[in-house]
Amino acid sequence: MGSEPSLRVVLVSPRNPLNIGAAARAMSNFGFTQLRLVNPYQVAFREARSAVKAHYILEQAQVFETLSEAIADCTLVVGSTAAANRDLHVPLYRLEAAATILTGHLAHSPAALLFGSEKFGLSNGDMSHCHSLLRIPTREEHGSMNLGQAVAICLYELRRNAAAPAAEHRFPPPPAASAEQTERFTVLLLDLLARSGYTHERTSESTELKIRRLVRRLSLPAADSETWLGILRQILWKLRQGDQS
């Protein structure tokens, strides 16, 4: 995950303890620790503190009366917003691009990422403290996200790494059965189909061809071929028992 970045996650006037808790949990999931709350609803903050797993983040969380104080030590301030069409006075970036700007800045200096209240988002006053704004690419018809989910998505995007190995645990395709194993399977299957009445006792050459192709399309793994041959033999044995009784 790399070293502790100097990102401050700032929740402005949060009201719902579950959202404060969810923000802290997402921070813990993605390795961010500096949570700052501006003018939180005190009951909500107390409830959140007692509820969640990511308590070390909430215990360290700093509370400020004003946004100015909460961002005082930051040299880049980015606000999140769902409103694409407001009369904005700073650039509005899609999250994908804003995260690149933030990551570049965090490499050398502290930055703040602001989230507004659940009901109203960031006010125009809050936005006047921002150098730029970001928007999660939600549908225009339903742009407003749940606060805890919005925080989680932004932090995920900051941790996202397209260059990381794609698979944490991958299997090479299993080695395929040899032609000999596949043919033994085919012969047993043909016998089984004839004995069970699926085909006539004396199968036509074209039927045999169809079945052979059918078996080849299965891509039987080498490691499984003995198991399959055993299964077919057992069924054949059972069918023969039935014929004798």
Added chain:
Amino acid sequence: MGSEPSLRVVLVSPRNPLNIGAAARAMSNFGFTQLRLVNPYQVAFREARSAVKAHYILEQAQVFETLSEAIADCTLVVGSTAAANRDLHVPLYRLEAAATILTGHLAHSPAALLFGSEKFGLSNGDMSHCHSLLRIPTREEHGSMNLGQAVAICLYELRRNAAAPAAEHRFPPPPAASAEQTERFTVLLLDLLARSGYTHERTSESTELKIRRLVRRLSLPAADSETWLGILRQILWKLRQGDQS
């Protein structure tokens, strides 16, 4: 957002109405509509239905008794898991890569994305229905995410588009003030500094040089230069008033 994709979001044994609601809300945010629930805690489902904004998704949601039935029409089944070290029998991809596989498949065929219960995640039985698994790149020390946040992040990643225009609303850097405007500003400032006692009445050449450089580092926008000159003149006028009284 493109046309309706054939992704089925499948919640297996969800227990918390807030999480079901949060999953539905994230689906609405990112333009997915097909929610399927396997064996949900019925009270939770009823509560979620009455609570959230994204009610059209919950109204259309299908409920199944078994996972087999819920994924019957899907040709790719991907499960989400936080457990990196379990004894897995299918490939485990990072979300970034799994989303690419899912998007490719969804271009022509339906696929299911599975999320397990809040407490236990997907069982080994659930995972035996999966062609592959995905993991959101959380910290190893705290890998387990809130269900609603995990759904939101996965759907965001499916909608993510690094090729989209970075800025929805961008400003070109403001045209800079001309050398003449900047110099008028400098001259007024020098006067002000002298009159206010910040510098001696007769400033040395080196002080003038320092102030001139100080002003150039401001990169004064052309559109603001008259405002700034007005401000300086007003302060100068006030200072002169004081001197006369």
